[in-house]
Every structure is written in C-alpha cells, then in structure tokens.
Amino acid sequence: MDVFSYDVLVVGGGGAGLRAAIAVAETNPRLRVAVISKVYPMRSHTVSAEGGAAAAIKPNDSLDAHAYDTISGGDWLSDQDAVEAFAREAPAEMLQLEHWGCPWSREPDGSVAVRPFGGMKVERTWFAADKTGFHMLHTLFQTSLKYEGIQRHDEWFVTRLLEDGGRCQGVVTVEVATGKVQAITAKAVILCTGGCGRVFPFTTNAAIKTGDGMALAYRAGAPLKDMEFVQYHPTGLPFTGILITEATRSEGGWMLNKDGYRYLQDYDLGKPEPKPVLRSMELGPRDRLSQAFVKEQEKGRTLQGPYGDYVHLDIRHLGEKLIDKKLPFVRELCLKYQNLDPVKEMIPVRPVVHYMMGGIHTDIQGATPLGGLYAAGEAACVSINGANRLGSNSLTELLVFGARAGRAAAAFAATQKEPGPGVLAQATDEQRRLEQHFLRQTSGAPAGGAGTERVAALRDEMQRSMEASAGIYRTGAQLEKAAGELRRLQERYGALRLDDTSLTFNTELLAALELGFMLDVAETIVASALGRRESRGSHQRTDHPERDDKGFLSHSLASRAADGAPRIKYLPVTITRWPPGQRVYGK
C-alpha cells in the first residue's frame, strides 16, 4: 500500500470541495492540500443545478431580509447565527466567483443581474443563463488549476476515515483505475461529498449521490443532523428523475390527474384561473404540490406507468412559439432525454427527491465534533436550510461554507503535528476487508464467494422501502416497518456476491461500497423521522400533523450505536433575533 500525506485533504471535488481547497491554498500557500474525488471534478453533481444562487445586492434588499426568508422558509429549524453569517458573506463570495470568471447573466449596463425565486420576497438570485451550477463548477474547477499547491486524486474512492484518539487523521481510498488501496494521512479532512438522493428511487440526483461522506462521518463517530428532512421537487420525470423547472408552471402549465382534471383545486390552493396566479394552484409551494400528488395517489387518481405512478404536466395549450421562447430548455430536455415533445404530448411528472437538508453536523465554521474533521455543502448540515431549503440558497451555501471550512481546516492543520504511523494499521485492516468481503481474494474461497445477494436487487428494495415509508407523508408504523426492512437489508448486505472481482476500474465494487453507505444513511433518515413526532417543513407525519415548537424546536442528531443502528439525540436550534412564527405562504 502507498501512503500519501497532506495537511488538508478535501474529499469531494464539487462546488464546496473546490471552494474549500482554494480557500486553503489562499489562506496558507505553504500548506499541502489535495482534493480527492471518486469522479473527475467537472462531473460532480453541482454541474446539474440550473436555477441560481442567492445573495442580497439590490438597493431594496438587505442581509436581514435574505436571512429572514431563509429562516421562515426553513420553518424555523435553521440556526440563526449560521444564517446571519451566511447572508452576510454571500455577496462577497458571489463577487469573488465573478472575479474568477463566472459568466453571470448581466443587466444591459453590465452589472450582475438577479431574478426572483420561490420563497425569496426580493429578487436576489444570481444566475448564469439556465446553467448556473454548470458555470459555477467549471469556474471553480478551472480556477483551482492555477494553484500549484492543490493536488488532485481523480477517481480515487474513499472507503473509510482514519481516526486516532478522537481525531480524524486521514482516509483509506481505492485508486479506482488500478484497484490499489492507498492510505492518505492528513491533519484535517473536509468532507464535501454531496447529498444522498439515490437512497430514494425517484430523484433528480445523479448516480454518484450516494451519501458517501455522510456515512464515512457517521461510521467514524460524527453525528448526522436533521436527516429526516428530505426535499422533494413536485415535477420530475418518472424514469430519469430529470427536473422540470417551476418556470413550466409559472408560464401557465397545468397539472392533470388521470381524468385530465386540474386536481390541485381540491387541496386548498385556489381555483383554476385562465392565467397563472402567484402562489395559487400550480404555483403553490413545492411541498404542498408534492403532498397533493400523494393524496391523489391514495385516491387512485394518478396514472400508472412502468416506472411508478405519475401525473401529467400539460403545456400544449401554451403553443409552440411561447414554449420555444420561454421554455426552450424544457422542450430540449424532454426531446433529448425522454424522447417526448411537450408541444404535442403531456409531460409525465411526479415528485422527486431533490435535496437533503440534513447531513454531517457542523458548527458555523464547518467543524464536526470529531477533531480534524470538517464538512461543507449538501453533505453538511450547519444548519442554514432548516426543515426546508429555499431554492437558490444551496449554491451560495457551497461557496460560503466551503470557504469557511477551508479556512478553519487550514488554521487547524497549521497547529497540528504529522499524524503518527499508528493509523496505518486501520488502513491495512480496510484493505483486508475489501479483499475478503467483496473481492473474495482469500485463498481457498471461490472468486466472488458463496454470497447470494446482488447489489442492484438490494438497492431496489432499499429504495422502494424508503419511498413507501420515508417519503412525503410518514407515519410511525410505516417508519418502524422501514427500520426493520433496512436492518434486514444490512444483514443481507453481508452476503453480497459480485460478478466483478477484478482490480481494474471495478465499478461493481464501488456500487457495493456505495450501497453500504446508503444503507447506513437510510437508517439514520428513518430513525430521525421516527423520533420527530411533529410535522415541520418537509417532514410530514400524518400521525403528528402539527408543528410542535415546545417539544421539537431542536435538531435531531443520529449517532451510531454499538449494534450499528442509529440512536437519536436532540440539540436546540440557535435563535438569535427571529422568534418562531408561522410559515406563511403570503397570500
């Protein structure tokens, strides 16, 4: 095994990871910093984000307004000190990205343009056409190339964290192309591995969003916070999960059930009007729309397809000219990736998992309770998004907290000694585990082993269980059932059989490791949801339909117990200036 050594190691090469690495390089150019990613950085899921990134810059806007919108949108579960810091640092971070070359869309006078976005009362969402995440990621990646001090390990897969004496000391990884197990020691590790949407069957998330960093931290003893808060987007394509943007509805699209009926009028969202009305019918809040879908499903009024239930989003009545002018991207996505022309056919849609508010518990500097371990981005939960994220906050979050975590990790690493050789024993253990458990390379064992379970089959069952029990509406009974199902899946995971036992670019092995991460993360989602006996934001319990500030104005913390199952504790939310109010949809 080879051993590499850095001062700061960033796991994950997306928006948060790259921003953190740059922050380290700028804070202290003498530090040895590396970014390790299981895919090339420009493949990271940041690239798919479309809408925009929020930062208050207009004269009629203020930092407080941005903070308040975020806090109330988060149903008061956001830590207000974190949100204040976030709103305050957002404009500078966005400006920095502009200096680094991000092609923000502009006003005619050349100043940065902003546009309105759901939940934001003032226009503050910066955007780069309809490909904001793509441009942000490529700007960050290309800018990171100018720092000689930033090393990269592309397509290296982290399988566990090295820890010693309550401190994180590095990682064990597999160099995917050669199958070689490598140890990387570091004085500080920053996890920026993104969310875990692939735990669910219908998601906008890419294949790589498997909660790796969350599970790594969880297994190393760092708790996961607010895992029960899973954000759905009401309109995604059923098979691919591709997001059909809200603009489709704001331009006048209708949502129809199997009888061709605009069913949203049955759910206290106004009455159908000839023109779209803000915050009414199809323009209602995202979670209300997703909930309406589930209710329609229960009534048997949704359509059944080969990939699951769905409803129709109809924009045919808008006409080809308007669609090509205002919704060209929607038409392009449907044609290119679904083989469907929305000018002539109705678009099949259903709610899809889009974002994880929960994640690795960090303070407002990005530090986890485990010394030397930091986290930022969707993988982390600071928390600024609370119980429900407002659109366009997460891209800004990558920059603000990526930079914060980078600076904090750099400062910490500068005070630390080199990790001792003791941690390397853990790396050798890990190598043995990979060889024996997955690749069945011990002498005498047949290649592939005697296991009977298949990765894809277990993954499908996990996803079905999560959608049925930990989806938009939850009950205690369903969640208990899911907890049991997940426990059994964990056991069956021990009997996995892989077809591919080679060492060269073994993606079946990676899929198996990712499945292990996902099972752990899924268990924390279910356990946290069980524990929270209230409904708040995106967590809706039909057996506890009211918000309960007395009992649950706190974050759930899921930690791994000795038997491997999660135990939940609670941490009060930090309130500074905005006492909890009603989350108003602003009629």
Next chain:
Amino acid sequence: MPETVQLTVTRYRPEQESAPTVQTYEVPYRKDWVVLDALNYIKDRLDGTLTYRWSCRMGVCGSCGMMVNGEAKLTCATFLSHYQRGPIRVEPLTYFPIIRDLVVDITDFLHKLKQVKPWIVRREEKPLAEGLSSVRPGSGQALLGTGEYRQTPEQLELYKQFSMCINCMLCYAACPVYGLEPSFLGPAVLALAQRYNHDSRDQAATERLERCSEHDGIWQCTFVGECSKACPKNVDPAGAIQQFKLAGTLHWFQSLLLPWGTK
C-alpha cells in the same frame, strides 16, 4: 417496435486479456430508453462486470461519452429507437487509451488544459472590498457598488458559446489529427483557451496565443471540422480554432509591422 435489441459491446479486462474483445447482450427495446439505460440494464441484471462511466443522465456532466455505431455520442442522449435494428455497436471513445471495457483515460486532456491557463488572468485584481460597503442590516443600501467587473450582455455573448464545454471528449474522439498526432492540444482545450481570450475580464490573450501557436497548438489543426459536428453542446471548437488562427496571423503581422505596438 420489436421487443428487444442487441448491443455489441467492447470488453477489455487487462488482467485476463491483452486486447479488447466483444460481447453481445440482448436488452429490452423501450421508446424512452437511451443506450446508457441499456448498459445499466446489462450491468444490473445480466452482467455486473460491464464497466462504463455515467452520472447525471441529462447531458451536462460529460461522463458517458462512447462510440455508438462508430460515432462519438453521449450515451445518455442517444435513443435506442434511433437505430432501427440492432445490433448496436458500443465502443470506448476513439483515440484514447482503454483502461477497461468502455472506460478510457482522459488525463492527457487535463494535462493539456492546464497549459492554456483556463482562468482569468489580470495584471491587477479589483479588490473585493471596493464593491462591498459595510452594510448595516435593513439599510437598503446597494451591496454591490463598483465591485463586479462590468460586462455587458454583448460582451458576454463573445465567449459564451465556448464556455458551454462539458469536457465530454467527443471532439477528441472525432478528430483524426488527435489520433495521428497525440501531442495536439485538441479542440476542447483550444476552445476553452478562446473562452478566456474573449472574456472581457481577462488580460492574457497574447500569452495564450503564444502557447497555442507552438507546434502542438492551433496550427496542427487542419480544419477537418468533425469536432464541431460531434459536440453535443454546440461549442463549435472548430470555429474557435479557425478564429484563433486568424487572430494569430493578424497578431504576427502586427508585431512585424509595429513591433512596439503590440501588448
């Protein structure tokens, strides 16, 4: 539409064989399935050893580039129904070394990308603080004064097309020059160099021109033009390179006739 279709896929297991072989699979033929869906079906249900890259399934991450019936394509954007009959041939991107099955090595691209300095270069940076007044909450003051580099929509238009590159490498797989002369910087690298050359905020166009005028740069391109045809994002790298050649030539004349005048 028939029930199933055959896919003939390149296999290469370096631990077992010294050259690539071919394997045929039968997959369901669905109207909304792309070649990538067929590969996922194979890997999940038929043969877990089939290896390929993919991620976003919506043509923006650039991972899933492969040769389909001899043409460089994003397999997430190539419908099975486009091919009336099988077998559909799926091979790794041409001109790249094959690591395993359909996975190729693209480190050459990353190595070359760095050489054209794909970032904003300025002699003097505008300090961030210049644009951010110390704002008191609720003051209603504009938070971005003169902080950003002003760039009109017209100026943005000058480089926007070249900034759409998703680094999918289809252009390299379509470029015979890259195949015959592996040292060639290549379409995407040169298009990205142009993206920064035309960005009004950048000041290193001459520096990049010097680098790209070397033996492995723009002059190695013979304008086959296949790169732009293969590009799924309409970046038009061929156009970027020809414009680069024109600019380079004019710059050379200028430096010849007015040696003191060039920046």
Next chain:
Amino acid sequence: MTTGPAYTSHHPRWYRRRVSVWWWLESWRYAKFVLRELTSLAVAFFAVLALFKIRAIAAGPEAYARFLERLQNPVFLLLNGVAFLFVLYHAITWFNLAPKAMTIRVRGVRVPDWAIQAGNYLAWLVVSAMAVWVLRRG
C-alpha cells in the same frame, strides 16, 4: 511517505489502439476531408501552369502559340478538366467554411453564416463577370 499521486498516464496495461493508415476511409466525412485537402494539388498545378504561361508569353508570340497548341493535347485537356473540378470543390468548401474563421459583429449582433457565405459567392460572381468582360473586350 509521498506527496502527490504517482500518475498512471502510461500504465502498461492500458490498451492503445493503433490508427490505421486507411483511417480516412472509415467514414464518408473523413474521405471528403482528404479530398478537400488534395485539391491543393490542383491549385498547385494551375499555379505552375500559370508560371509556364507567363514564361511563354515573355518568350514571344511564337513561343506562346506553341504553348497553347500543347495545351490542346487531349491528356492536358483531361488534366485541366479534372483539376478545374477540384479547384471548384476547393473554392466552394473554402467559401462555405469562411464564416467559421471570420466572426463579424454589427452592433453587437453576429452576422449569420449564410450572409458571409453569400458575400463570398457574390464577390466571386462579380470578379468572374469582370474577367469575362475584360477578355471579351480584348
């Protein structure tokens, strides 16, 4: 302990496909490209021919008459004919590709490709018309 990945750009086990000498026959588009490049030979042919013509003119009217007679030779006629077709192909592909290298913007809006191509063809027509007029006068 080492720093930085020891990168495997020339890993021995990675398979490097050889590019065949006949690569240009693999697709019709590649073949058209090679044909286009070969038109440079036709252009060179006409250039050399022009040099010989000038030499003949300089040597006097008899030398010039002999030169023209040689050009009537059927082999030369065929060669000229074929070369002319190639040069035509050369000109057409050149004009069609011109907009790629020349991006002209009028008041911020990019002049569309067809306009630049049309401009080239128009100029060609005008110059040809002028050449015909001069020849018919003399």
